[in-house]
Amino acid sequence: MNSTTPTTAAPLLSDLHALSTAKLQSFWHSIYTTYTPTQIEFFGSQAVQYTFFLLPAFFYTLLDLLFPAFSARHKIQGAKRQPTGREIVKAAKGSLGNMGIVTALLAGKFWWEQQGGGGGRTMFRIEEELPTVREVLGGFMFAAAVREVTFYYLHRAFHHPRLYPHIHKLHHTFPVPTAFAAEYCTLTEHAFANVLPVILGHIILHSHIVSAWVYIAHEVFHAVADHSGYDFFKLPHPTKWHDAHHERFRVSYGVYGVLDWVHGTHKVRDKKKKAL
DSSP, rough: TTTTHHHHHHHHHHHHHHHHHHHHHHHHHHHHSSSSHHHHHHHHHHHHHHHHHHHHHHHHHHHHHHOHHHHHBBBOOHHHHSOHHHHHHHHHHHHHHHHHHHHHHHHHHHHHTTTTTTGOOOOOOOOOOOOOOHHHHHHHHHHHHHHHHHHHHHHHHHTTTTTTTIIIITGGGGGSOOOOTTTTOOHHHHIIIIIIHHHHHHHHHHHHHHHHHHHHHHHHHHHHHHHBSSSSOSSSSHHHHHHHHHHHHOOSSSSHHHHHHHHTOOOOOOOOOOOO
């Protein structure tokens, strides 16, 4: 009985995979044939960004409000240090303000394109066929490498004494981070550290837009989880990795920890909080 189960299950799994792939392709085909490439890029990208920011941010915040005992057990830093409700609202306004400004700028670009500007060119490839799994995974790995390099060195540069007060200090007004503070920073930091490193790899590759959306969704969720203050739901490393940066200041500059390990910034060398 047990020996034949894998044999009978394999065709079923294969059929389910083929059916789900066909449904996804059909859904994408309806989008592709209904909207223009510039409409797909603008509206789809905004939907991905706001969905994967707002849903997890509200989830983590509601945990604080509805399940305080559970929250206290899983918060990385002590309950007495957690941000107040007013501070969380402030963080949400700041983050959504930055996102809104970027959306407004892209909306201007979209309007210009709708008037015939730009020749219909898009940042990402928009084709009738969905990308293969191989393309999605390959693009993900390349984008992750680009993100790690660009974010690490930009982030560390923003901690330089001449730059820190003007660019990065605002973000560090939350020594105990909260989910809604993921994008709470100056507009300069948001553009060069939050937005550009995430999309640059896929722009270089001129990836299929769905491949880019997969990575963008991961990274937006990644940022929210990093700032949630909780010790779960986080890959590729625990949330405490970035939480330690907010608490100790001169560690964990990168996204994935690779360049922190290379440069020795993966651990605290002293307890003084100063730039670099």
